[in-house]
Amino acid sequence: MARLRVYELARQLEMDTRELMKELHELGIEIKSHMSYIDEETVNLLLEMYGTQEEEEELIEEYEEYEEIDEEVNGKHFKNKEGSLEKLQTNKKKNSVKITEEDLKLDKFAEKIGIPQNKIIQDFFMKGEILKPGQSLNLQLAKKIAKMYDVRISFENEEKEEVIENPLIEIEKYFEEKYKNPENLKERPPVVTVMGHVDHGKTTLLDYIRNTRVAEREEGGITQSIGAYQVEVNGKKITFIDTPGHEIFTEMRARGAQATDIVVLVVAADDGVMPQTIEAYNHAKSANVPIIVAINKIDKPNANVEKTKQELVNKLNLIPEEWGGDTIVVPISAKKGQNVDTLLEMILLVAEMQEIKGIPDGPVRAVTIESKLDKGFGPVANVIVKDGILKIGDYIISGKVMGKVKALVNDQGKRVKEAGPSTPVMIVGFEELPDSHGIVYSVDSLDKAREISEKIREIEQKELRRKRHMKLEEILKMMEQSERKELRLVLKADTQGSLMALSGAINKLRSEEISINIIHSGVGSITVSDVMLATASDAIILGFRVKADSQARKMAEAEGIQIKTYTIVYKLIEELQAALEGMLEPEEIEEITGRGEIKKVFKIKKVGSIAGVQMIEGYVEKDGLVKVYRSGKLVYEGKIESLKHYQQDVKRVDAPQECGIKLENFDDIKEGDELEFSVLKKVARKLTFEEDKGEK
């Protein structure tokens, strides 16, 4: 369009001449009278910025198109008078609604909140936001729509999550708080579990220690096994858990009852590191318990201590102290008792370094090693006290089972009146058989014990109804919510070869935020021990060409542990990769959307400089970013404060249109400045494989 006089332009813009003059003045364009000429460039800019009747009609047409699409998709309503009445009646606006994931489609959502879909589209369109009929909504958008019509929405799953507070959590919190203050803590004897491969000498070692040490203390005492015993070495006590092996150790841990402070890993010098040595090591390691290695059977002629040490290094990455590592390795003969004293001293040394402590006074917390129905005593629990001093007459609770301590029997079969930290003791007085690997707490009164017991029964019943397998996706979701982004796996395969291939492939799945930790891998079917480890470590179990034995399957079901089995390597990797990628935080990248040039600068009082911009290519978005270049040099980088197309604030302007732009906190713009527009885009990230790294 050619240059125009002010009144002519006013007519074009369908504006009052005086009004236009005022506007022009505000835009910094000096006008003498309504007869003054406005140059061509400014005319065009103003026409673009303030719009014309035709343009508005275009907008309306565009909207009507949406209505038509909506009609096609959703059938008649709203537009048709009869239909609209009907719809509006059934569709009365709701004040608060519960929605599910399925409602996250505009049409369904509209119906749910009782606002016609067309109305939502129209209202959003007027705000410069385009919604399409039936489009999927994310949570944020759904909330925004609901807010616009004052409808409160809640998610069904969110409401379901209301659960009864477990009273034991409160007790645990009490201990947690107490533990924070070092003044409350006092050293207690270490509790030791002996682990190792079959026949490597665990029982022989435990028997030797008991027979030599306990006999010193109690002559002729009838030793009844209460699952653990205590010995004295150089005036200091050590508690040994009687039942060797990692199964119980992990089972206790899975129940939140970690009794063990130190693990003694027994490795026979004539046999070396064997599969169960590795398994035991993995269990101890995942519990973060210090390990002392006892290389046993050194009295045997074919014993090879050096070779065994080498295997410790190669297979477990445990480097003996004498080789510059930090693993204490003691060569012993459990049968002959050779060097066992040194082993005991080493246990005390490690205990000292670890500063094993408990709270000697206040309420009692004890860990159950086993529970059974005794012919004479009824239900009993063999425990190791961790905190407090358990006394006869105390009210106790273990899970849902309550009781009152009637008698306490120590590891030498003697009745005692009390038991302090790290002392193994048999508790008589439970009303029913308590959980065999749970925690026993003392409470103030019988009423309190009863109240807790009832609450836990209620929780357990609810839990039972709700119990289902935990899916990989769910674990990932949980991980997403927590800070920890580590996926723990227990990996079982048919052969050593496939195990190595799989571990290799899995270990190559990398990302900065998520790590995969194979806490245990082994050859053979998936066993109860694997499930226990997974339970204790929040892991999932992957099986390759192996299956879970029936007991393991049952336990996995009960514990909500997911077992996934595969027969093809790439399937396993593919699924793992897809799941992990799904939880990577999307990456924000800057995507250039368009370019423009400042044709005119309007200085407006109180507002600042407005750039009259000719879009050259692409588009500009109001919420996007902008870079200003002058003679090729970057002079500004930031946000757009306002974007106008004609009179209207708009969300986007496409080339070759013109627009008015006000930059955020930047007025030093000049004619001829080049603008580069971009948006921040969230893109799903891919996990990288190690091989890929080289290519990049």
Ligand SMILES: Nc1nc2c(ncn2[C@@H]2O[C@H](COP(=O)(O)OP(=O)(O)OP(=O)(O)O)[C@@H](O)[C@H]2O)c(=O)[nH]1
């Ligand atoms: N020569 C020799 N034999 C030992 C030694 N320690 C254990 N043994 C023998 O090794 C065999 C297995 O010992 P256990 O103590 O039963 O082994 P374990 O690790 O408890 O075995 P499981 O309970 O089956 O896992 C027994 O015959 C022991 O007598 C040792 O230091 N020297």
